[in-house]
Structures are given as structure tokens and as C-alpha cells.
Amino acid sequence: MSSDTMRAAVKTGAETADIVDVPRPVPGRLEALVRVHACAICASDLRGWASPDIGDRDRGGWNASRPGLTGHELSGVIEAVGDGVTGTRIGESVWIDPICGCEQCPACAAKRYSLCPDAGAICGGYAEYVTTPAHMALPIPHGVSMNVASMISDMMGTPMGATRRASIETGETVAVWGLGPVGLGLVQGARIDGAATIVGVDLHANRRTLAIELGATHVVDPAAENPVAAVRALTDGRGADVVLHSVAAAEASRQAFDALRLEGRMVTVAGFPPAGGQMPKTVIGNWACYHADFPEYVDLLTDGAFRLDPYVTHTYPMADIVEAFHVRLHRPDESLKVIVEMV
Numbered sequence: 001m002s003s004d005t006m007r008a009a010v011k012t013g014a015e016t017a018d019i020v021d022v023p024r025p026v027p028g029r030l031e032a033l034v035r036v037h038a039c040a041i042c043a044s045d046l047r048g049w050a051s052p053d054i055g056d057r058d059r060g061g062w063n064a065s066r067p068g069l070t071g072h073e074l075s076g077v078i079e080a081v082g083d084g085v086t087g088t089r090i091g092e093s094v095w096i097d098p099i100c101g102c103e104q105c106p107a108c109a110a111k112r113y114s115l116c117p118d119a120g121a122i123c124g125g126y127a128e129y130v131t132t133p134a135h136m137a138l139p140i141p142h143g144v145s146m147n148v149a150s151m152i153s154d155m156m157g158t159p160m161g162a163t164r165r166a167s168i169e170t171g172e173t174v175a176v177w178g179l180g181p182v183g184l185g186l187v188q189g190a191r192i193d194g195a196a197t198i199v200g201v202d203l204h205a206n207r208r209t210l211a212i213e214l215g216a217t218h219v220v221d222p223a224a225e226n227p228v229a230a231v232r233a234l235t236d237g238r239g240a241d242v243v244l245h246s247v248a249a250a251e252a253s254r255q256a257f258d259a260l261r262l263e264g265r266m267v268t269v270a271g272f273p274p275a276g277g278q279m280p281k282t283v284i285g286n287w288a289c290y291h292a293d294f295p296e297y298v299d300l301l302t303d304g305a306f307r308l309d310p311y312v313t314h315t316y317p318m319a320d321i322v323e324a325f326h327v328r329l330h331r332p333d334e335s336l337k338v339i340v341e342m343v
Contacts, residue, residue: 008067008127009321014052015329016322017126022067025131027082032134034094036342038150039125040073041328043180049325062121071125071340072098075149078137085134094137095149096130097157098122099288111292114161126321128342138294141302147315147339148308151181152298153288155308155337158269159185159244160297161289163193166242166267170194175231176216177256178246179207181311181337182269184214186244188306191215195242199234201227201255204333210310222255231259239264246270257281311337318342 006024009017027033048064055065064070074096078089101108101116108116122132140149159182168174174190176183179202190198191214200211200219208219220230231240239261245253245268253271260266266273266283273283289297300306313336316324321340328338 006128007318008124009069009318010057010067011049011054011065011069013054015050015325017069019319019321020067022127024129027080027085027131029083030085030134031082031131032078032085032089032094032137033080034074034076034096034130034132034137035079036074036076036125036128036130037146038075039071039340039342040147040150040155041071041325041338041340042073042154043182045070045072046325046329050329060124062123066124068124068127068130070121070123071127072096072121072123073150073154074098074122074125074130075140075146076130076342079129081134089134089137092137093140093146093149095140095152096122096132097136097138097153097291097294099153099291100133100136110290112290114288114290126318126340126342128318136291138298141298144301145309146343147312147341148301150339151308151311151337152294152301155181155185155311156297156301156306157289157294158182158286159189159246160300160306161293162186162244162267162269162286163189164289164293165284165286166244166265168193168195168242171196172241173197173199173235174242174244175199175201175240175256175259176211176244176246177201177227177252177259178270179204179211179219180246180332183207183244183246184211184311184336185306186246186269187211187216188214190242190244192300192305197234199231199240201231206333207336210336213310214307222252228255228259235261238262242266244269245273257283312339314338316340
């Protein structure tokens with residue numbers, strides 16, 4: 001392999017890929033070239049991975065057919081920078097906030113990139129190198145591993161953004177539907193924001209067990225009991241003050257909505273619950289979090305208030321990316337975060 005090429009995963013069909021040599025990206029103005037060390041598999045990667053469709057491999061952006069696929073939970077080391085970026089950043093260990101914007105609108109000026117009309121994602125991370133706007137490559141705190149750092153953006157930023165949007169008040173009851181990696185973050189965010197009772201709902205025993213470790217006061221197996229009835233039993237029949245929802249399934253969305261008390265707040269990071277007619281309940285969607293809020297969230301990580309290390313159940317080298325995705329997609333009883341290591 002020459003200095004002008006790199007190794008990257010390229011999709012060859014449904015749930016399969018080859019590792020091939022492709023051109024190494026070159027950082028443009030205000031960009032950094034990052035040597036990827038870790039890329040964590042996100043649930044949002046799975047749909048493109050499982051699809052049999054092969055699209056335009058030269059198209060950038062969110063594209064499962066491009067070299068590096070849709071990998072966006074990234075950490076690594078800056079190896080080169082483009083014009084306008086100080087050379088002192090070369091050698092810096094970084095994680096990447098993947099939600100970027102136009103840099104021209106009021107939302108971008110406030111570092112609220114998820115509100116930008118032209119918001120997109122920095123991806124292609126199942127590869128040895130990616131380029132990124134340099135200001136989206138943030139320093140990894142001392143003592144935080146590359147694998148943990150790769151999860152900061154999605155597995156801490158997304159749930160913390162949702163819990164803050166819910167405006168949880170001290171002493172409230174919060175129900176969390178879905179205890180995958182994002183749902184476990186919702187549990188931790190609810191605890192940090194002062195919830196007194198946190199009820200986690202999930203089909204998988206391993207996830208319910210970890211939810212208790214991370215702050216849930218009660219857990220419910222929806223295959224064994226009616227989760228709406230269980231939440232109401234814990235709240236004297238009223239329902240939860242707040243529901244945080246992370247399951248992309250219509251039935252779960254309906255249950256989560258029904259478990260919410262009148263005048264309660266529901267924040268969804270997946271799924272779309274039906275409107276409640278004249279029922280006075282507030283339902284809010286949430287995507288990611290604001291870039292401007294990450295310093296506070298990273299402090300929670302370094303202080304030990306928010307934990308990401310228990311999420312990691314499997315690590316694989318890039319050569320075994322097919323097995324890595326297979327475990328994440330087909331073995332939910334034993335996997336949470338599966339990380340592909342490029343170094």
C-alpha cells in the first residue's frame with residue numbers, strides 16, 4: 001500500500017464487505033486528516049449494512065456504499081491538517097462530533113449543528129483515515145481510551161441531549177423505553193438530572209441488568225408483563241412524569257405514550273408515537289445534541305458520573321468487520337457496543 005492509499009471496508013452486498021485499497025483522503029482548508037483508531041457500530045449503521053442495494057461508491061455523505069460505510073462514532077489521531085489549521089494539532093488524540101452544518105446559518109453560529117437546514121454527518125469511519133472539519137475533532141480527555149472516546153458523540157451526546165430536552169425535575173418518575181446503548185444513556189441522564197424513580201423497559205435480560213447498575217430503580221420485561229400497567233403501578237396509577245423513548249417500533253411507541261401521565265413529557269430518539277387526540281401530553285423529537293454542550297457532557301464522563309466503558313461487549317479488527325456487524329445485528333442478547341479497531 002502506498003502513502004496515497006488506505007485500507008477501507010467497502011460493501012459488496014447485504015451484510016458483507018471487503019477490505020480494499022482506496023485513495024487516502026486529503027484534508028482541505030480548515031480540515032484535519034485523522035488516522036482512525038476505533039469506530040463503534042451504531043444502530044443507524046445497520047439498515048444500510050443489511051440492505052442488498054449497492055449505490056454510488058463515489059457519493060460522499062451518509063452512504064453505506066462508500067468506502068468506510070456510514071461509520072461515524074470515531075476516535076483517532078490527527079496526522080495532517082489543511083490550510084488554516086495550526087500544525088500544532090498534528091499528533092493530537094481526538095474524537096469526532098459527526099453532526100456538521102453549513103457554518104453560515106444562526107444555528108451553526110450557536111454551535112447547534114443538528115438544527116442546521118443543511119445538517120449532515122461526518123462518516124466513512126470503517127477505514128484507516130477520514131477527513132473532518134478540524135473544529136469537529138475534539139481532544140480526548142486524559143485517561144479516556146480510544147474505544148470509549150469513539151462513543152462520546154452518539155452514546156453520551158444523544159441521550160444527554162434528549163434528557164435535557166425533557167427538562168426533568170428533581171424527584172420525578174422517568175420511564176425509559178428501550179435499554180440499548182442509547183437507552184442506557186437515557187437512564188444515566190435521568191439519574192444525573194435528578195429523577196427519583198427510573199423504570200427501564202426492554203426485552204433483553206443483559207440490558208435490564210446493566211440498566212440497574214447504571215441507575216434504573218426498576219426494570220420491566222415487556223414479554224413477561226404489561227409495561228404500561230407496570231409503570232402505572234409504580235406511580236399510583238398516574239403514569240410517568242417523563243418518558244424517554246428509543247425503540248423504533250410502532251407498538252413500543254404506543255406503549256410508551258400510554259405510560260405517560262397527563263401533561264407529562266415524552267422525548268423520542270427513535271419511533272414515532274401516534275398523536276393522542278385531545279389528550280394533554282407533550283411529545284418532542286430529538287436528534288443528537290448541541291456541539292456547544294459537549295464540554296459539560298465530557299466533564300460528566302471524566303468525573304465518572306456518566307459511564308461508557310460497560311457498554312463495550314466486543315472488539316474486532318477491521319479485517320473481521322463482517323463478524324463484528326453480524327454480532328451487533330443478530331446477537332442482541334449478548335452484544336451492546338461492538339467496536340471495530342483500525343489500529
